Amino acid sequence: MITGQGILKIGGVPMKVSFTSPEGPCGAEALLPDVQRFGDQITNHAVRQVEGQGLKVSCAKGCGACCRQMVPISPTEARHLARLVEQMSTSRAAEVRARFEGARARMAGASLSASGHPDTEKAAYREYGLAYFRQGVACPFLEAESCSIHKDRPLVCREYLVTSPPEGCSVLGSGQVRQVPVALRVWAAFGRSASPSRTLEWMPLINALDYAKRYPKSREDLSGPKRIEALLREIQTLPPSKV
Ligand code: SF4
Numbered sequence: 001m002i003t004g005q006g007i008l009k010i011g012g013v014p015m016k017v018s019f020t021s022p023e024g025p026c027g028a029e030a031l032l033p034d035v036q037r038f039g040d041q042i043t044n045h046a047v048r049q050v051e052g053q054g055l056k057v058s059c060a061k062g063c064g065a066c067c068r069q070m071v072p073i074s075p076t077e078a079r080h081l082a083r084l085v086e087q088m089s090t091s092r093a094a095e096v097r098a099r100f101e102g103a104r105a106r107m108a109g110a111s112l113s114a115s116g117h118p119d120t121e122k123a124a125y126r127e128y129g130l131a132y133f134r135q136g137v138a139c140p141f142l143e144a145e146s147c148s149i150h151k152d153r154p155l156v157c158r159e160y161l162v163t164s165p166p167e168g169c170s171v172l173g174s175g176q177v178r179q180v181p182v183a184l185r186v187w188a189a190f191g192r193s194a195s196p197s198r199t200l201e202w203m204p205l206i207n208a209l210d211y212a213k214r215y216p217k218s219r220e221d222l223s224g225p226k227r228i229e230a231l232l233r234e235i236q237t238l239p240p241s242k243v
C-alpha cells in the first residue's frame with residue numbers, strides 16, 4: 001500500500017487530504033473509503049459555512065424525506081453496495097433484496113427504466129429524476145425513516161443536506177428546498193475518474209444489485225497511484241457544483 005498526502009484547494013479553501021491505495025493494479029473500490037472521507041470533509045466544510053451564516057442543517061436521524069429521490073451511483077459504488085448486502089445475515093439480506101426487487105418492479109410498472117438515463121447534463125436527466133420521485137419509492141436501505149447503512153451510504157447521499165424544513169424535501173417541486181451548497185460533487189469526480197473514457201457512468205441505486213450481478217468484476221487496469229492521479233484530474237476539471 002502507498003499513501004499520498006497533500007493540500008487541495010477546494011472552492012478557495014485549503015484542505016488536507018490523504019489517499020491510500022495499493023501500489024499495483026487495482027479497481028476503483030480500493031480508493032472508496034478515502035473518497036468517502038474526502039466527501040465528508042467537503043460536506044462538513046459546507047455545513048460550517050452555512051452555520052456561520054446563522055443557518056441550521058435540518059437533516060436528522062428519522063427524517064428520510066430525501067430517500068425517495070433518485071440516488072445516482074457509479075458502478076464502483078454499485079459493487080460496494082452489493083457486497084454490503086452479501087455480508088448481511090441471510091434473513092436481512094433477503095429483506096433488503098426484496099425491497100430492491102419491489103423498487104425495480106415499481107419503476108417497470110411506471111415504464112421507467114431501472115437503469116436510469118445515460119446523460120447527467122441534460123433536461124432528460126432531470127425529467128427522469130422527477131418521474132422517479134413521483135413514484136414515491138423508498139430507498140431499499142431506508143428503515144424506520146433512517147439510513148440503515150449510514151457509515152457506507154453512497155457519496156451523493158453524503159453531499160445532500162438542507163437547511164429548509166424537512167417537508168420541503170418530500171413534496172415534488174415544492175420550491176422550498178434550501179440545499180447546503182457543496183464546493184464539489186465528489187461522487188461525479190470519482191465516477192468519472194474510474195471510467196477509461198472519463199464519462200460519468202451511473203445508475204439509480206435501485207439497480208445496484210442487478211448491475212453487480214451482471215458485472216461483478218471491476219477493471220483493474222490502473223495502479224493505485226494512477227487512480228489517485230485520475231481522481232485529482234477530475235477534481236481539477238469539474239466545474240464548481242451548482243446546487
Ligand atoms: S442510502 Fe441511505 S441516505 Fe442514501 S437514499 Fe438510501 S437510505 Fe437514504
